[in-house]
Amino acid sequence: MIDARLITLRVFARCGTIGATAELTGYSPSAVSAQLRELQRVLGMQLLTKDGRGVRLTATGRFLVAGSDPLIAQWESLRAAAMEAGDQVQLHFGLGGFSTAAAQLLAPLAATLRSTRPLLEVQVLEADPARCFDLLIAERIDLAVIVAMQSDTYGEDDPRFEQTVLLDDPLDVIIPGDHPLASRETATLEELASEPWITAGAGSTYHSLFTAAFTAIGVTPRIAHEAVEWETHIAFVGAGLGVGLLPRLAPLQGAENVVRLRITGKAKPTRRIVAAVRRGSIASPLIQESLGILQVNANRILSARLEDDL
Amino acid sequence: MIDARLITLRVFARCGTIGATAELTGYSPSAVSAQLRELQRVLGMQLLTKDGRGVRLTATGRFLVAGSDPLIAQWESLRAAAMEAGDQVQLHFGLGGFSTAAAQLLAPLAATLRSTRPLLEVQVLEADPARCFDLLIAERIDLAVIVAMQSDTYGEDDPRFEQTVLLDDPLDVIIPGDHPLASRETATLEELASEPWITAGAGSTYHSLFTAAFTAIGVTPRIAHEAVEWETHIAFVGAGLGVGLLPRLAPLQGAENVVRLRITGKAKPTRRIVAAVRRGSIASPLIQESLGILQVNANRILSARLEDDL
DNA sequence: ATCAATCATGCACCTATTGTGCAGGGTAAT
DNA sequence: ATTACCCTGCACAATAGGTGCATGATTGAT
Numbered sequence: 001m002i003d004a005r006l007i008t009l010r011v012f013a014r015c016g017t018i019g020a021t022a023e024l025t026g027y028s029p030s031a032v033s034a035q036l037r038e039l040q041r042v043l044g045m046q047l048l049t050k051d052g053r054g055v056r057l058t059a060t061g062r063f064l065v066a067g068s069d070p071l072i073a074q075w076e077s078l079r080a081a082a083m084e085a086g087d088q089v090q091l092h093f094g095l096g097g098f099s100t101a102a103a104q105l106l107a108p109l110a111a112t113l114r115s116t117r118p119l120l121e122v123q124v125l126e127a128d129p130a131r132c133f134d135l136l137i138a139e140r141i142d143l144a145v146i147v148a149m150q151s152d153t154y155g156e157d158d159p160r161f162e163q164t165v166l167l168d169d170p171l172d173v174i175i176p177g178d179h180p181l182a183s184r185e186t187a188t189l190e191e192l193a194s195e196p197w198i199t200a201g202a203g204s205t206y207h208s209l210f211t212a213a214f215t216a217i218g219v220t221p222r223i224a225h226e227a228v229e230w231e232t233h234i235a236f237v238g239a240g241l242g243v244g245l246l247p248r249l250a251p252l253q254g255a256e257n258v259v260r261l262r263i264t265g266k267a268k269p270t271r272r273i274v275a276a277v278r279r280g281s282i283a284s285p286l287i288q289e290s291l292g293i294l295q296v297n298a299n300r301i302l303s304a305r306l307e308d309d310l
Numbered sequence: 311m312i313d314a315r316l317i318t319l320r321v322f323a324r325c326g327t328i329g330a331t332a333e334l335t336g337y338s339p340s341a342v343s344a345q346l347r348e349l350q351r352v353l354g355m356q357l358l359t360k361d362g363r364g365v366r367l368t369a370t371g372r373f374l375v376a377g378s379d380p381l382i383a384q385w386e387s388l389r390a391a392a393m394e395a396g397d398q399v400q401l402h403f404g405l406g407g408f409s410t411a412a413a414q415l416l417a418p419l420a421a422t423l424r425s426t427r428p429l430l431e432v433q434v435l436e437a438d439p440a441r442c443f444d445l446l447i448a449e450r451i452d453l454a455v456i457v458a459m460q461s462d463t464y465g466e467d468d469p470r471f472e473q474t475v476l477l478d479d480p481l482d483v484i485i486p487g488d489h490p491l492a493s494r495e496t497a498t499l500e501e502l503a504s505e506p507w508i509t510a511g512a513g514s515t516y517h518s519l520f521t522a523a524f525t526a527i528g529v530t531p532r533i534a535h536e537a538v539e540w541e542t543h544i545a546f547v548g549a550g551l552g553v554g555l556l557p558r559l560a561p562l563q564g565a566e567n568v569v570r571l572r573i574t575g576k577a578k579p580t581r582r583i584v585a586a587v588r589r590g591s592i593a594s595p596l597i598q599e600s601l602g603i604l605q606v607n608a609n610r611i612l613s614a615r616l617e618d619d620l
Numbered sequence: 621a622t623c624a625a626t627c628a629t630g631c632a633c634c635t636a637t638t639g640t641g642c643a644g645g646g647t648a649a650t
Numbered sequence: 651a652t653t654a655c656c657c658t659g660c661a662c663a664a665t666a667g668g669t670g671c672a673t674g675a676t677t678g679a680t
Contacts, residue, residue, distance in 0.1 A: 001312060002313070019655090029657070030659085044398055044400045044401045045398040053646065054647090059396065078374065082370055083354075086370030327627070328628060337669095340670080341667075348667090362675090362677070363675060364626085364628070
């Protein structure tokens with residue numbers, strides 16, 4: 001119910017460029033440009049200034065964007081309360097998440113919702129955590145399952161979101177089958193410190209997890225290779241190119257010549273998996289139900305592990 | 311920036327019928343109907359139910375409308391703060407008021423604004439107090455100058471508005487020039503209690519002022535005639551049909567055979583003239599400036615009276 | 621009981637908002 | 651200087667959203 005042009009402005013405040021805003025919102029750059037111009041006209045405010053070859057928010061623009069956070073939250077909250085009060089049915093629901101989460105948590109959620117709410121059209125978008133937040137701002141999705149990250153752009157207590165912890169997913173090490181430690185059940189990071197490591201590209205979510213794990217024990221690992229998909233990681237390890245970290249949730253699915261070991265010792269790196277929604281919307285019955293389903297699934301995974309560990 | 315369809319819903323909540331909503335918002339009934347249907351669709355809520363030959367808000371609808379009050383206020387507040395912070399210029403400004411106020415207070419205000427803000431397009435709508443509030447809700451006007459009234463629909467502390475007292479305008483009596491009291495300067499209501507009275511139609515703002523004045527002294531006046539315009543009141547009095555009340559602000563403008571007397575005694579009826587704006591918008595620089603101008607004019611009127619009284 | 625009045629809504633039609641795609645112009649980087 | 655990048659203006663197209671009239675349903679009056 002908040003004017004779409006204001007949403008566009010908020011997305012622009014995140015992206016900084018018209019082009020990126022267009023990509024994120026699904027409009028063309030011309031449309032974004034025209035929308036923002038129109039917004040300035042109806043409000044009688046100058047929100048943008050030319051800045052080099054791009055445009056930049058004015059002080060007024062930044063003020064408006066910052067001030068609109070509580071407005072959005074209040075609307076979400078009102079909408080949620082009305083849905084709750086009226087026992088109404090929602091007809092569209094956008095979910096976002098990264099690959100493993102999408103597979104392990106979002107897919108079952110979507111399936112369950114499809115059966116409990118036949119009228120609901122569920123849409124799942126695979127996207128990395130940062131983009132998930134962007135998509136939440138752009139109102140392209142309503143709920144995201146992501147790896148918690150303390151990036152410089154989105155904090156845990158960002159006024160635009162509310163986050164709920166789903167589960168802590170520990171990282172295992174994967175090593176080649178012919179590695180000296182391959183017959184072990186567990187290993188410490190220190191034991192593997194001098195190995196050639198395979199990691200994700202700098203800037204990705206996993207890279208920061210990776211470096212955090214090693215700075216915790218005061219070691220700078222030697223990075224031999226970079227891979228994007230877990231499947232590639234595993235293949236690299238299987239080819240004997242080095243060792244790597246693999247989240248417990250990511251399946252090893254019959255890989256040749258790769259062994260997975262639990263990490264013990266002081267540094268036990270984990271990734272925290274959280275659900276994020278726009279602030280205010282958490283009271284919505286659909287969100288509540290979804291969070292419940294996610295939590296149940298997360299607990300199922302956790303208890304399966306406990307049995308596994310016995 | 312709040313979706314126009316939500317505004318329409320709010321207006322409907324006031325009016326109760328699609329037709330009245332259309333009239334107030336300036337749309338056609340079909341458009342209002344379509345808008346509300348579309349609103350229900352995008353929100354996935356049932357807001358209206360058939361009720362006889364009309365429609366009625368559902369519980370969800372009422373909930374949503376009530377909950378949207380703070381949302382609107384917050385937006386107005388944000389908008390005002392941004393205008394203030396950015397020193398921006400507004401380009402449209404809608405004013406509303408009833409006849410005397412429009413003439414005595416709104417006209418000078420509009421004139422002043424036209425000179426201080428050449429870019430601003432000022433629009434004045436003449437409407438009675440109740441309709442002014444409706445027009446504020448419908449966002450057709452931004453500021454209204456009205457007679458304070460404790461009607462059943464709009465209270466002084468309505469969450470949708472903020473009101474500022476401009477001046478208290480005393481009511482005088484007007485009597486025919488050949489009346490026994492015509493040579494006096496003042497009179498009490500009691501002295502005139504048995505006269506035939508001329509008043510406004512039941513339901514109008516002035517009618518309630520009129521009755522309030524007489525219930526204060528415990529008298530039920532005999533109502534001889536009803537008139538809408540002050541000019542008609544005056545003409546009736548001039549024709550010797552009875553006596554009437556006339557606000558000090560309303561000019562007697564060379565009427566034949568009519569004398570105006572100040573009212574003294576226990577009951578000194580006055581009408582309180584206030585400015586009303588949508589809640590939150592009062593911090594806007596344009597509103598602030600306008601209220602200042604109105605206040606200056608009101609004080610000018612008051613001091614002119616003081617001189618007059620000497 | 622009939623008739624008229626009152627309301628909402630569906631439909632055909634139209635307008636104008638709002639979108640796209642491409643060309644152009646200004647600015648920074650190589 | 652050349653290239654690459656980003657925003658914007660323009661012609662054009664889609665479509666959301668408007669009006670007016672006819673229709674159907676319901677209430678109140680004659």
